[in-house]
Amino acid sequence: MIERKGKGLEGGLTNYGDPAFAAYLRRSFARSMGYSRELLSKPVVGIAQTASGFNNCHRGVPDLVEAVKRGVLAAGALPLDFPVISLGEVFLSPTSMMYRNLMAMAAEEMIRAQPMDAVVLIGGCDKTLPALVMGAASAGKPAIALATGPMMTSKYRGERLGACTDCRRFWANYRAGRIDADEIETVEGRLATTAGTCAVMGTASTMAILLEVMGLMLPGTAAIPAVHADRLRAAEATGRAAVELIGSDRTIDRVVTQASIDNAMRALLAVSGSTNAVVHLAAIAGRLGLKLDLNRLNALSDETPVLVDLKPTGEGYMEDFFAAGGVGALLRRMSARFDLEARTVTGDTLADWVPPHDDFIDSAVIRPADNPVSDKGGLVALYGSLAPKGAILKRAAADERLFETTARAVVFDSLEDLSNRIDDPNLDVAPEDALVLRNAGPKACGMPEAGYLPIPKKLAAAGVKDMLRLSDARMSGTAFGTIVLHIAPEAADGGPLSLVETGDRIRLSVRERRLDLLVDQETLEKRRARRVTPAPAPVRGWAQLYHGHVLQADEGCDLDFLRHASALA
Ligand code: FES
DSSP states (O other), rough: OOOOOOOGSSSSSOOOOOHHHHHHHHHHHHHHOOOOHHHSSSEEEEEEEOTTTTTGGTTTHHHHHHHHHHHHHHHOEEEEEEOOOOOGGGGGGTTTTTHHHHHHHHHHHHHSSSSEEEEEEEEEEETHHHHHHHHHHHHHHHHHEOOOBOOOEEEEEHHHHHHHHHHHHHHHHHTTTSSSSHHHHHHHHHHHOOOSSSSSSSSSHHHHHHHHHHHHTTTTOTTSSSTSSSHHHHHHHHHHHHHHHHTTTHHHHHHHHHHHHHHHHHHHHTTTTHHHHHHHHHHHHHTTOOOOOOOHHHHHHOOOBBBBBTTTTTTBBBHHHHHHHHHHHHHHTTTTEEEEEHHHHHBBBGGGOOOOOOOOOTTTTBBTSSEEEEEEESSEEEEEETTEEEEEEEEEGGOOOOEEEEEEEEEEOOOHHHHHHTOTTTOOTTTEEEEOOOOOHHHHHHHSSSSSOOOOOHHHHOOOOEEEEEEESSTTOOSSSEEEEEEOOOOTTOGGGGGHHHTOOOEEEEETEEEOOOOHHHHHHHHHHHHHOOOOOOOOOHHHHOOOOOOOGGTTTGGGGOOOOHHHE
C-alpha cells in the first residue's frame, strides 16, 4: 500500500465559500456510491474512458477500465472512471478531425476540474489518443496512456483481410468493375471482425507506437492486439503505474521534451507511419511549447531507414508487428538513432526500455538497420510556391516514377465538385495529369480524409492505378498513392492553392522537396483580385469556434488559444 501522497477526493473542492463544508458534502455524496470510508480516503486515479456505441474500435474499453481499476486498487488507490467524448472515425460527419480539439478540451477540463491525482487515458481510434494526450498535457496532472490495441485480421478465399487498406483495395476493384456487388458485400463482412483499431499501420497504430516511444505508455503495450489477454494485463499494469505517478513530477509537459518529439518523428519514419501523425504530433508539441519542424522531419527522413513494412505500404498487419517484437524491437533496432536520455512516464529513461538482446525479434517483420525495407524514411515535407507553409507526401506509399514530374492540373473546387465530376465520362483528364482538390482544409470543412482522390472511373477501368493527387485535405493512414496532402495555407485561408486553374502546370520534385505552381506572379495577382469570397463562416456552436480559431496543418490544426502559454504571450 502506498502512503497517501495525493489529495484524493479532497482535491479541487467545489466552491461554496466554506472548504470544510465542501469536503464534508463531497464525502457524504461519495458515500452514496457504495465505497467504504477507507477507500474514499485514498488517492484517486481518474480513468478517462471512451467507450461509445458509436465507436466500434473501442468495444473493448469497458474490459480495459475494469482491468485498470484492478491495478489501481491493488496498488492502494481509488480508481474512478469518467466519460470523455469518444470519436469513432467512420461515424462522424463531416470528419472526426473537426472534433479532436473538442475532445481534447473536454478531457483537459474534466481532468482539471475533477478530484484526481493522476489519470489513465484510454484511447485508440485515430483522434482519441492525440486528443487525450493534448488535453492531459494542458491539464498538467500526471498522466499515462493506454491503447485499445489493434484488431485481428480475418480471411476471404484464403487471403488475409484487415481494416482498412483492404477496404480500399476491394472498393477500387469494385469501382473498376473487377468485382461485383455480391462480392463486395461479402468482403464488407470480413474486413473488421474484432474489437480494436484498424489492423494496419494506420493513424491509430502509428499514434500508439509514437506515444510508447515518447515514454507516455508502458513499454511493450502499444501493439498488443485488442482481444489478446496481454492487453488486459497491460491495462492492469497501467493502473499500477498510474498510482506510482501520484505525487511525482511526471506530468506530460515534464516527460515530453524536444528529444521525445525527435524520437517520435524517427519512429514515425521507421515504421512508415500515417501522415496524420505529423498533424497530431505538431498539435501535441504545440501544447508543450515545443515544435514539430518539417525541415527537421526531412533531415531525419534522409537518415532514418524504414524497418517495418506493414500495410498500407507493405504486406503485414499489426498482429505481425506485435508478434515480431513490437516497439521494444524497434527501440532495440534503432537504439543508435534514438535519444535514449529522453524521459518516460515510469521515471526511467528510454534507455531503460531498450531490450538487452534482439534474439526475440522476427527480422522478417522488423528488419535490422543494416537490411532495411528502405534506407530512407517514409515521409517527406514539401515547400514551394504552392505550399509556402508546407505539405506532406508519404513517399513510401507513392509511385517513384512520379517523384520528379510536371503535370497539368485538373482542379476540383470542393468535395461536392469532386463527387459530381470525378466519374463524368466527359471529364477532360489523362493519366499523366495531377488531380487537385481544394477547400478541403481545416477551415473549409475540418480537413477530412479526402486527399485519397479516387482515380476517375474511366481511367481506373483502363487500368490506371495511381496518379499525382494534391489537396489541402488529409488522407487515411490506411491509404496509399502518390498523394500530396496538408497543403498549407489551405485554399480557404487564402493559400495559393485557391488560385490554381485547370490547365496550369504543377511541378513536384521529391529530390528538391519542392511543390510549385508554374504560373507567373502577375497572373496569380489578377486571379487573386477576382477570387470569389469564401463561404460564410458558421454562426453557432462548436463549428463557429472551430472555424474562427483553427490553425493550419503545420501547427497541428489545434485551436490558437489552446496552445502552450509561450505561444499565447
Ligand atoms: Fe478506428 Fe480505424 S476506424 S482506428
